[in-house]
Amino acid sequence: MSTMKSVLSDLVVSMMPPYMLSSGLKKEINAFLYGLIGVALAGFIVGWPAIATIVYLIGYVIWLLRRMDAMVHWLSEGARPAKAPPTTGLTNDMVQLVHREKKYSRKQKNRYRNTLAQFNSLAADLPDATIVLDKSFEIRWSNSAALELLNIHPDRDRGQRIDNLVRNPEFREFLHNKEEQEELEMPGTGSSADRILAVRKVPTGKHMTVLIAADITQRVQVREMRKAFVGDVSHELRTPLTVIRGYLEMLRENESLDPEVTEGLAQITAQSDRMRGIVEDLLQLSKLEGNPLAENEGDTLNVSTMICSMVSTLHESTDTHQFALDLDESLAILGSERELYSACQNLLTNAVRYTDPGTTIDVSWQTGSNGEAIYRVSDNGPGIEARHLARLSERFYRVDAGRSRDDGGTGLGLAIVKHAAQRHGGNLTIESTPGTGSVFTITFPQSRCITLAQAVNQ
Ligand code: ADP
Numbered sequence: 001m002s003t004m005k006s007v008l009s010d011l012v013v014s015m016m017p018p019y020m021l022s023s024g025l026k027k028e029i030n031a032f033l034y035g036l037i038g039v040a041l042a043g044f045i046v047g048w049p050a051i052a053t054i055v056y057l058i059g060y061v062i063w064l065l066r067r068m069d070a071m072v073h074w075l076s077e078g079a080r081p082a083k084a085p086p087t088t089g090l091t092n093d094m095v096q097l098v099h100r101e102k103k104y105s106r107k108q109k110n111r112y113r114n115t116l117a118q119f120n121s122l123a124a125d126l127p128d129a130t131i132v133l134d135k136s137f138e139i140r141w142s143n144s145a146a147l148e149l150l151n152i153h154p155d156r157d158r159g160q161r162i163d164n165l166v167r168n169p170e171f172r173e174f175l176h177n178k179e180e181q182e183e184l185e186m187p188g189t190g191s192s193a194d195r196i197l198a199v200r201k202v203p204t205g206k207h208m209t210v211l212i213a214a215d216i217t218q219r220v221q222v223r224e225m226r227k228a229f230v231g232d233v234s235h236e237l238r239t240p241l242t243v244i245r246g247y248l249e250m251l252r253e254n255e256s257l258d259p260e261v262t263e264g265l266a267q268i269t270a271q272s273d274r275m276r277g278i279v280e281d282l283l284q285l286s287k288l289e290g291n292p293l294a295e296n297e298g299d300t301l302n303v304s305t306m307i308c309s310m311v312s313t314l315h316e317s318t319d320t321h322q323f324a325l326d327l328d329e330s331l332a333i334l335g336s337e338r339e340l341y342s343a344c345q346n347l348l349t350n351a352v353r354y355t356d357p358g359t360t361i362d363v364s365w366q367t368g369s370n371g372e373a374i375y376r377v378s379d380n381g382p383g384i385e386a387r388h389l390a391r392l393s394e395r396f397y398r399v400d401a402g403r404s405r406d407d408g409g410t411g412l413g414l415a416i417v418k419h420a421a422q423r424h425g426g427n428l429t430i431e432s433t434p435g436t437g438s439v440f441t442i443t444f445p446q447s448r449c450i451t452l453a454q455a456v457n458q
Pocket of ligand 1: 346392410414
């Protein structure tokens with residue numbers, strides 16, 4: 001009987017998949033084969049071996065199906081260990097596997113729960129107000145700093161629209177603005193109304209937004225103090241410099257002075273002029289910085305006329321460069337004449353100062369594809385290495401400090417251009433390729449643009 005069982009066993013095993021059989025399946029096969037052989041022998045003794053075998057097989061299949069059904073039922077009820085169906089062989093293996101998986105997923109769940117709890121407590125203690133919003137700007141989660149800085153309660157205000165709670169028009173605009181805006185400076189709410197916050201919007205997941213508001217009161221105070229200090233110092237230096245300049249003029253009129261003294265006086269005059277230039281530029285910068293014009297503030301400026309007059313003045317003082325103008329004469333802008341004149345002129349004089357004689361300078365004033373106004377000065381001069389570009393508009397940053405000073409540069413020109421542009425809601429971009437040339441572009445938003453025809457009708 002055991003040889004017969006081993007032949008049948010080999011046959012069944014050869015029909016099995018190539019991976020190692022589980023002990024449960026082996027037990028199952030053994031039990032099935034012993035049963036089959038036993039029933040076949042009994043059938044043989046009573047003279048109905050075939051019928052006995054068929055009845056056995058049908059019975060076995062029904063028994064197997066019932067066990068599977070019990071398993072499915074148990075799994076659909078949550079696979080609780082206490083309710084596990086009676087098992088043998090293969091089903092025993094299945095139940096063990098389910099137990100193991102459940103234990104593993106319980107452990108994983110606990111691990112995730114702990115991580116989430118740690119994250120929650122970490123985020124809750126963040127010094128910056130952090131608020132998670134859904135696509136309709138309803139609050140999903142907020143931390144304790146949000147309560148302190150924006151008066152948003154983590155429980156009470158959950159589900160509320162944030163723009164119903166923070167009723168600052170600039171904040172509303174910032175929230176709904178789909179264009180990328182770096183950050184918004186605004187006052188806090190509730191007991192933090194005297195604080196200044198820098199609010200950032202971080203899109204996350206599908207239609208979710210995280211708002212982060214940092215208290216920058218101290219930073220702003222330091223910035224204002226620095227601005228006021230630079231402004232005051234520059235202002236105070238103006239008068240003594242004017243007096244020095246006056247005396248120098250008087251002394252230089254004296255023709256009986258030694259040539260050496262005359263030379264010395266000329267040097268002092270040049271240096272005092274340079275100092276006066278720096279003082280004037282610093283004063284101008286301190287007025288421009290962080291002080292945007294209101295929406296309708298400014299005069300209607302005919303920029304193309306302004307550019308033409310600058311170019312002809314430059315031509316009168318130096319005829320070393322050619323200018324190619326491409327100006328939209330009907331495009332005007334709402335702004336401060338003094339500031340825009342200074343910004344436009346800085347780019348023109350730089351193009352003359354930093355390129356060789358004979359260079360052609362292209363100047364254009366046109367409307368861009370999105371209705372913005374674009375002032376562009378391009379030259380085919382020596383260009384600027386890429387590593388300098390990001391820092392060019394910082395105060396006193398020069399590529400070649402010696403050359404800039406010799407040419408009477410203060411190192412403040414591009415900083416003035418940048419801040420004048422920003423004060424008008426615009427921005428300065430610089431592109432350059434060494435050996436090919438540079439392109440300086442000021443872009444003004446459409447909201448500041450006006451056609452001269454419109455201006456006349458107003
Ligand atoms: P500066 O008073 O020294 O001209 P700016 O802020 O106007 O100060 O310019 C900063 C630096 O940018 C200059 O020192 C110069 O090295 C570089 N620069 C500006 N314009 C050009 C240009 N058109 N071509 C090459 N370099 C330029």
